[in-house]
Amino acid sequence: MKRFQVVGIGNAMVDILAHAGDSFLAENGITKGIMQLIDMDRAVALYDRIGPAREVSGGSAANTIAGIAHLGGRTAYVGKVRDDQLGAIFAHDLRAQGAVYQTVMAPKDWPHETGRCIVLVTPDGERSMNTYLGATEFLHPDDIDPAMMADAEWLYLEGYRFDGPDSHEAFARAIDAARAAGGRVSLTLSDPFCVERHRDAFRDMIRDSVDLLFANRAELTAMYSADSFAQARRAAAAEVETVVATDSENGVYLLRDGMEFHVPAVPTRVVDATGAGDLFAGAFLWAMCEGHAPENCARMGNIAASEVISHIGARPESDLRALFRSHGVL
Amino acid sequence: MKRFQVVGIGNAMVDILAHAGDSFLAENGITKGIMQLIDMDRAVALYDRIGPAREVSGGSAANTIAGIAHLGGRTAYVGKVRDDQLGAIFAHDLRAQGAVYQTVMAPKDWPHETGRCIVLVTPDGERSMNTYLGATEFLHPDDIDPAMMADAEWLYLEGYRFDGPDSHEAFARAIDAARAAGGRVSLTLSDPFCVERHRDAFRDMIRDSVDLLFANRAELTAMYSADSFAQARRAAAAEVETVVATDSENGVYLLRDGMEFHVPAVPTRVVDATGAGDLFAGAFLWAMCEGHAPENCARMGNIAASEVISHIGARPESDLRALFRSHGVL
Numbered sequence: 127m128k129r130f131q132v133v134g135i136g137n138a139m140v141d142i143l144a145h146a147g148d149s150f151l152a153e154n155g156i157t158k159g160i161m162q163l164i165d166m167d168r169a170v171a172l173y174d175r176i177g178p179a180r181e182v183s184g185g186s187a188a189n190t191i192a193g194i195a196h197l198g199g200r201t202a203y204v205g206k207v208r209d210d211q212l213g214a215i216f217a218h219d220l221r222a223q224g225a226v227y228q229t230v231m232a233p234k235d236w237p238h239e240t241g242r243c244i245v246l247v248t249p250d251g252e253r254s255m256n257t258y259l260g261a262t263e264f265l266h267p268d269d270i271d272p273a274m275m276a277d278a279e280w281l282y283l284e285g286y287r288f289d290g291p292d293s294h295e296a297f298a299r300a301i302d303a304a305r306a307a308g309g310r311v312s313l314t315l316s317d318p319f320c321v322e323r324h325r326d327a328f329r330d331m332i333r334d335s336v337d338l339l340f341a342n343r344a345e346l347t348a349m350y351s352a353d354s355f356a357q358a359r360r361a362a363a364a365e366v367e368t369v370v371a372t373d374s375e376n377g378v379y380l381l382r383d384g385m386e387f388h389v390p391a392v393p394t395r396v397v398d399a400t401g402a403g404d405l406f407a408g409a410f411l412w413a414m415c416e417g418h419a420p421e422n423c424a425r426m427g428n429i430a431a432s433e434v435i436s437h438i439g440a441r442p443e444s445d446l447r448a449l450f451r452s453h454g455v456l
Numbered sequence: 457m458k459r460f461q462v463v464g465i466g467n468a469m470v471d472i473l474a475h476a477g478d479s480f481l482a483e484n485g486i487t488k489g490i491m492q493l494i495d496m497d498r499a500v501a502l503y504d505r506i507g508p509a510r511e512v513s514g515g516s517a518a519n520t521i522a523g524i525a526h527l528g529g530r531t532a533y534v535g536k537v538r539d540d541q542l543g544a545i546f547a548h549d550l551r552a553q554g555a556v557y558q559t560v561m562a563p564k565d566w567p568h569e570t571g572r573c574i575v576l577v578t579p580d581g582e583r584s585m586n587t588y589l590g591a592t593e594f595l596h597p598d599d600i601d602p603a604m605m606a607d608a609e610w611l612y613l614e615g616y617r618f619d620g621p622d623s624h625e626a627f628a629r630a631i632d633a634a635r636a637a638g639g640r641v642s643l644t645l646s647d648p649f650c651v652e653r654h655r656d657a658f659r660d661m662i663r664d665s666v667d668l669l670f671a672n673r674a675e676l677t678a679m680y681s682a683d684s685f686a687q688a689r690r691a692a693a694a695e696v697e698t699v700v701a702t703d704s705e706n707g708v709y710l711l712r713d714g715m716e717f718h719v720p721a722v723p724t725r726v727v728d729a730t731g732a733g734d735l736f737a738g739a740f741l742w743a744m745c746e747g748h749a750p751e752n753c754a755r756m757g758n759i760a761a762s763e764v765i766s767h768i769g770a771r772p773e774s775d776l777r778a779l780f781r782s783h784g785v786l
Binding site for chain 2 (some may be wrong): 174178179182209210212215219223235
């Protein structure tokens with residue numbers, strides 16, 4: 127048995143969560159519902175303008191890995207923080223959840239602080255993310271331990287991490303080590319604008335190395351420059367063994383073995399959409415590693431997503447296994 | 457008109473909030489429901505052991521001042537943080553709420569980090585606080601701006617701030633400047649163990665300078681070494697013009713002009729008791745400055761306390777003025 131069911135690689139971030147109205151977004155040039163990269167000056171200026179906030183550990187793949195650890199899965203995370211107070215918070219929260227996290231911190235005097243994401247939650251529950259990558263942009267191939275990758279049943283790669291000078295090489299190193307040891311590779315496309323920035327690199331990676339692809343409607347349609355979501359799903363399924371295409375409150379499409387299944391979403395009042403896709407992926411991967419049928423994995427993913435959008439913050443606050451049992455899927 | 461309705465002085469802290477069971481408290485030697493001072497080594501060791509947490513600005517008087525600012529009051533805060541990431545979070549959240557906060561930060565290389573309070577919330581909603589004072593212990597008399605104190609209708613002094621080498625002198629300086637300009641002085645006793653540590657100093661201050669005293673049952677009984685809460689209330693009322701004695705779900709007693717009024721609490725499910733007394737005091741002081749009758753001030757205090765205990769974190773998340781209106785007290 128391999129030591130890890132899932133090893134995730136992504137942008138290590140602390141979320142700064144605040145409420146904001148649509149007019150605040152407009153006045154500050156923030157596009158609603160997506161992730162925008164910002165520099166430190168902009169991060170400072172924007173932080174000055176937002177209301178009182180709360181800080182919780184975030185990072186897309188880190189949320190996924192925290193979800194897997196919460197479910198009792200064997201899991202590890204790779205992502206870079208600096209040795210500062212926010213970095214300590216990030217490391218604590220992941221380890222306290224039960225995940226292995228050993229990435230060496232950038233030193234205290236490193237000019238780039240721990241990354242942070244100013245998440246503005248509008249009254250409709252939609253979140254608009256403003257990300258200062260900081261230290262996490264500098265994840266280096268040397269931060270990838272081939273032995274850890276070889277000890278993973280699944281890799282989980284965060285598309286956002288393609289934004290960084292050494293990240294493609296770091297991903298390649300991880301993929302090579304995992305596949306050489308019989309491991310499999312999953313990827314999330316993360317964001318339609320991230321897809322626009324890195325379409326060719328994503329495309330090569332998907333064709334060559336990806337066994338399981340997570341993407342939502344906007345991301346998949348952008349990836350395949352498709353006229354429709356259905357067309358994009360078919361294009362992806364032609365290249366990847368398993369495609370999991372999420373569509374918010376319309377549920378999820380699962381494409382595999384030439385067939386497509388649809389699994390409806392779990393209705394919930396959206397308080398804060400942050401982390402919905404991350405926790406979907408975490409529950410899906412965990413369930414797959416535990417041997418559940420793909421449709422059941424998607425059901426658990428939907429339940430986990432509904433839990434995380436029902437409160438502020440991107441990590442589970444209720445017992446997900448108990449929720450799965452109450453829905454009769456575990 | 458004075459520039460400020462209320463100027464608060466207290467321990468500037470960031471709260472680290474985590475859930476814990478009673479057995480965790482027992483295993484880690486934590487007494488339930490009170491505040492314990494811990495050193496940095498203990499803070500690090502305890503943080504290693506707690507589960508995933510979230511960070512929100514705290515500090516008893518800072519919560520009170522944030523509440524007054526939330527209500528639209530003219531208010532300022534004095535308390536010391538270091539120029540680090542947690543210090544920046546503390547300063548941001550207070551200013552973003554509308555309070556004036558100008559205390560000079562301790563420099564980056566100061567050996568004491570920004571203070572923090574590890575708040576463990578048990579399933580009954582009770583909170584057990586483990587405080588590393590850090591930079592805030594070193595509030596110096598020079599941090600007190602006499603012109604600001606003179607421009608305050610009311611001072612609000614946090615009893616916790618008596619734990620520190622220069623704090624008594626800092627308080628004396630603030631009191632002298634405020635009273636010389638016709639300002640009045642309120643004090644919260646903060647905690648029964650804090651009262652035990654500083655009973656004589658509190659007693660002198662109450663007799664000489666305090667116009668309004670906030671205390672709960674345990675604090676007031678400890679303060680006057682009384683056999684009963686009722687006896688302690690009478691002893692306090694003999695020394696202070698207005699005594700506001702809170703008693704959790706039993707409501708609040710208001711002693712003034714030789715009379716005692718009782719105002720019932722507002723029933724709520726307790727999710728996290730952190731900040732109940734702080735927000736009570738904030739709403740009470742604000743209402744008093746706005747000219748409301750004392751019983752009405754206590755009613756608003758109780759409503760504010762019920763809001764803050766209904767969620768995780770010690771600062772208001774709903775519109776308190778709207779809540780006051782819905783209860784017919786505004």
